[in-house]
Amino acid sequence: MRHLLSTEDLGRGDAVRILDTAEEMSAVGDREVKKLPALRGRTVVNLFFEDSTRTRISFEAAAKRLSADVINFAAKGSSVSKGESLKDTAQTLEAMSADAVVIRHWASGAPQRLANSGWIDAAVVNAGDGTHEHPTQALLDAFTMRRHWSRLNRNASTGADLTGLRVAIAGDVLHSRVARSNVWLLRTLGASVTLVAPPTLLPVGVEHWPCEVSYDLDSTLAKGVDAMMMLRVQAERMNASFFPSAREYARRWGFDDRRLASLDSLGLKDTIIMHPGPMNRGLEISSAAADSPRSTVLAQVRNGVSVRMAALYLLLSGDTREERNELTKVSSS
Amino acid sequence: MSTSSTGPTSRVVLTAADIDRALTRIAHEILEANKGPQDLVLLGIPRRGYPLAQRLARKLAATDPGIDPERIVGLLDVTMFRDDLSRQPTRAPGPTQLPSTGIDNKVVVLVDDVLYSGRTIRAALDAIVDLGRPRVVRLAVLVDRGHRELPIRADHVGKNLPTASAEKVRVRLEETDGPANDVVIEAGE
Numbered sequence: 001m002r003h004l005l006s007t008e009d010l011g012r013g014d015a016v017r018i019l020d021t022a023e024e025m026s027a028v029g030d031r032e033v034k035k036l037p038a039l040r041g042r043t044v045v046n047l048f049f050e051d052s053t054r055t056r057i058s059f060e061a062a063a064k065r066l067s068a069d070v071i072n073f074a075a076k077g078s079s080v081s082k083g084e085s086l087k088d089t090a091q092t093l094e095a096m097s098a099d100a101v102v103i104r105h106w107a108s109g110a111p112q113r114l115a116n117s118g119w120i121d122a123a124v125v126n127a128g129d130g131t132h133e134h135p136t137q138a139l140l141d142a143f144t145m146r147r148h149w150s151r152l153n154r155n156a157s158t159g160a161d162l163t164g165l166r167v168a169i170a171g172d173v174l175h176s177r178v179a180r181s182n183v184w185l186l187r188t189l190g191a192s193v194t195l196v197a198p199p200t201l202l203p204v205g206v207e208h209w210p211c212e213v214s215y216d217l218d219s220t221l222a223k224g225v226d227a228m229m230m231l232r233v234q235a236e237r238m239n240a241s242f243f244p245s246a247r248e249y250a251r252r253w254g255f256d257d258r259r260l261a262s263l264d265s266l267g268l269k270d271t272i273i274m275h276p277g278p279m280n281r282g283l284e285i286s287s288a289a290a291d292s293p294r295s296t297v298l299a300q301v302r303n304g305v306s307v308r309m310a311a312l313y314l315l316l317s318g319d320t321r322e323e324r325n326e327l328t329k330v331s332s333s
Numbered sequence: 334m335s336t337s338s339t340g341p342t343s344r345v346v347l348t349a350a351d352i353d354r355a356l357t358r359i360a361h362e363i364l365e366a367n368k369g370p371q372d373l374v375l376l377g378i379p380r381r382g383y384p385l386a387q388r389l390a391r392k393l394a395a396t397d398p399g400i401d402p403e404r405i406v407g408l409l410d411v412t413m414f415r416d417d418l419s420r421q422p423t424r425a426p427g428p429t430q431l432p433s434t435g436i437d438n439k440v441v442v443l444v445d446d447v448l449y450s451g452r453t454i455r456a457a458l459d460a461i462v463d464l465g466r467p468r469v470v471r472l473a474v475l476v477d478r479g480h481r482e483l484p485i486r487a488d489h490v491g492k493n494l495p496t497a498s499a500e501k502v503r504v505r506l507e508e509t510d511g512p513a514n515d516v517v518i519e520a521g522e
Contacts, residue, residue, distance in 0.1 A: 017425060024410070024426040033463035036413040158428075313413075318423030 003115045003124040004311050006133040007185035012161065015188055019143050020158050021310035026303065028065060039068035042099040042316050047089070048127070049075040049105045054277055054301060055127050055137075059102045062308035068316070071098070086110065090119040098122045100316055108132035123315040131175050137276055138181035140307040142189055144296050145227050147303075148272050152226075163190035168220050170196035170253055171231030171284050174203050174242070178276045179231055183211050196220050198253060200242040217253055222266060229274040230255050230285045246283055256286045263294070272296050343503075347492055347516035352475065355491030356385070359473050360392035362489045367440055370397045372468065374439040376409040378457055379427050381446035383408050384508035385475060389444060407431045409443070414456035431464065441467040442489075446504040448474040451485035476516055478502050497521070 001014055028034055044063040046056050056072065063070045073093075080089060086105075093101060100123045103111050108130030115124040128134040142162065149165050150157035167186055173179045173195050186193050193211040195202065206213055214220045221228070233249065243249045250256060255273060263271050273285070273294045281287050290297060347355070367373060370393065377386030383406075390402035410427040418424070443457055454472060461470060473489035478496045496502060499521030505513035 021425050024428060027429065031463065032465060035463070037459070038413040038418055313426075314423055317418045318421065 001314055003111075003126075004135055004315060005111050005115055005124065005126045007135045007138050007181045007188070008133070010135070010185065010188065012188050015139070015142070015185060016159060016161060018139055018307065018310050018314060019146060021314060022139075022143050022303070022306040023158055025065075025309040025313070026306035028309075029302070029305070035065055035067055037067050038313055039063070039066040039316055042068045043071065043097065044068045044100045044102060044312065044316075045071045045073055045093050045096075045098040045122075046127075047073045047093070047101050047103045049080065049103075049110070050128070052104055052128070054304070055104065058301070058304040059125075059127060059136075059308050059312075061305045062312055063100075065305070066309055066313060068099075068312065071096070086114065087117070087119055090114055090117075094120040094122070100125060100312060102127045104128045106130055125311060125315065128177055130177070131180075132177050133181045134177040135181050135185070136304070136308050136311060137178050138185040139311070140300055140304040141178075141182055141229065141274060141276070142185055143303045143307050144274065144300050145186075145191070145272075146189075147299075148227070148270075148296070152270055161189040162186060165191040165226050166194075166224055167191050167227045167229065168194045168196055168217075168225045169229045169231065170217055170220075170255070172201045172233050172242075173197045173206070173231065174201045175234045176231045182229070183209055187211070194220050194225075196253065198243055198249075217255075217259065218262070221259065221262060221268070224266075225268065225271055227272050227274060228255065229276075230279075232276065232278065233280055233284050235280075250283050254282075254284050254286065255289045257288045260286065260289045260292060260294075274300060277301065342520040343517050345515050346494060346518055347476070349514040352491070352514065352516065355475065356388050357392055359489045359491060360389050360396060363389070363442055363471075363473065364393065364396060366471070366488065370400045372438065372440045373400070374405055374407060374432055374434070374436055374441050374467070376407045376431075376436075376441055376443050376457075376461075378409055378411060378443065378445045378453060380509050381504050381506055382444045384506050385446060386442075386444040387508075389442075389473070404432055404434070407436075409457055409460055411453060411456040411460050414459040416452060416456065429460070429464070436461065436465040436467045438466070438468050440469045440471070442471045442473050444473050446475050446506075447502050448472070448477045448485075448487050448490075449480055449502075451481045451483035454485050455483055475504060476502055492516070494518070 046059055048056055060070050102125045104127040110129050111124050111126035126135055146157050150160055169179050183193055187210040194214055195211055196214045196217050273289055275285055275297050279285055375386040375390055377383030386406050390406045394400040394402040408430040410429045412424050412426040471488040474487045475491040476494050477487055477490045478494045480498050501519040503517045507514045
């Protein structure tokens with residue numbers, strides 16, 4: 001692995017390897033000294049062109065627990081607001097000899113551009129690009145689901161995938177990079193995915209995705225769901241009216257108290273409720289659901305640090321020069 | 334005993350019986366040095382240090398019935414503490430499991446199969462520091478083959494094996510490499 005750009009091209013082996021490594025990383029959080037020396041002397045740059053608190057903090061915590069040096073770079077208040085191009089910014093980072101660049105960008109494809117342009121030598125980690133992908137979020141979701149799934153099946157989570165798990169992802173799929181990354185990754189790991197959304201919030205071409213599509217949350221729940229993931233209604237991307245009113249959305253596609261109670265009557269006692277955060281309480285998820293024992297929202301945040309530690313470790317430890325030579329060998333043969 | 338699984342340029346230096354005798358002696362040495370079983374914790378270094386630590390614990394329990402062999406053995410992964418992480422292909426870290434008693438104020442005996450450069454033991458010492466503060470740390474190895482690159486020595490050695498650095502010492506245990514259960518030296522190219 002040279003970069004982590006999307007889950008669409010992530011194989012099952014690499015995905016399971018990241019999750020297994022994350023499993024070992026999570027033990028560090030319980031120890032007396034919450035730090036490993038593995039990335040001592042490496043520099044990780046958090047390059048954020050879009051607002052984000054939890055993802056940036058999570059990456060920062062992950063890099064610091066591995067003893068890497070972290071430079072936070074927010075586009076606001078930097079030369080980017082004076083009109084500097086992505087290329088110039090990248091070359092500045094290269095001159096500062098960054099070993100990894102964690103990039104969040106409003107434009108879909110910006111991390112690919114950064115990785116493939118030859119502007120920099122560093123490993124690139126996509127921390128969310130436009131409405132395209134958010135691979136580490138999908139990995140931490142899969143990690144959370146795998147722990148739950150292994151506990152239910154009473155087997156060790158290490159080495160396991162998600163075969164047989166039924167996942168429903170509900171909400172604003174159109175604007176959601178989290179949904180995209182999850183669909184690809186969960187398919188790779190063997191889970192079956194159903195997207196639930198109003199027709200106006202589904203992207204063109206969704207029928208070709210490796211998942212089911214439904215417009216009705218209640219009937220999807222009635223068919224049985226092991227992990228229910230609610231997506232945030234992204235008000236900042238809502239430049240058209242996608243649904244008549246917030247109340248109607250909450251009633252038809254939100255996970256409200258009525259649906260929380262219906263899980264028990266449907267016999268789904270082990271179903272977990274997930275949300276990538278930040279939550280719009282009362283809109284896509286009710287407070288009772290968000291704070292119920294079924295909710296994994298805080299576990300997801302905790303697991304995010306472990307998964308990002310695993311990704312940074314697997315990208316940055318190892319002899320990167322050797323890997324690059326191998327890559328050029330492969331591409332020239 | 335099968336010799337068919339060893340190549341023409343390799344020779345067996347310790348048989349299964351030799352390994353068993355060496356471990357019995359080390360177990361007695363550990364109890365002698367510690368003046369009894371109190372506060373003992375055995376930490377095996379993956380892969381083969383762990384089964385060796387388990388075997389040692391069973392021997393300790395056979396000598397001293399006050400010892401519960403399940404409760405004094407731990408597994409210590411040192412991957413993240415190695416000094417060659419950036420020179421080798423990426424290694425996936427493994428699990429670390431400490432006995433429920435922890436290692437604070439304990440007498441920790443590190444157990445590994447072969448002592449060579451000493452770099453793995455240095456990494457293990459760093460790993461221990463991050464996990465707690467043992468009263469004493471000792472080192473037990475099945476084979477000491479020399480060629481140290483750091484000022485580290487073992488307290489308990491199963492067998493001192495003078496080797497050329499081109500040779501390979503392979504410890505094969507039932508638990509990890511079954512059915513083979515011996516120590517073999519293979520000539521280098």
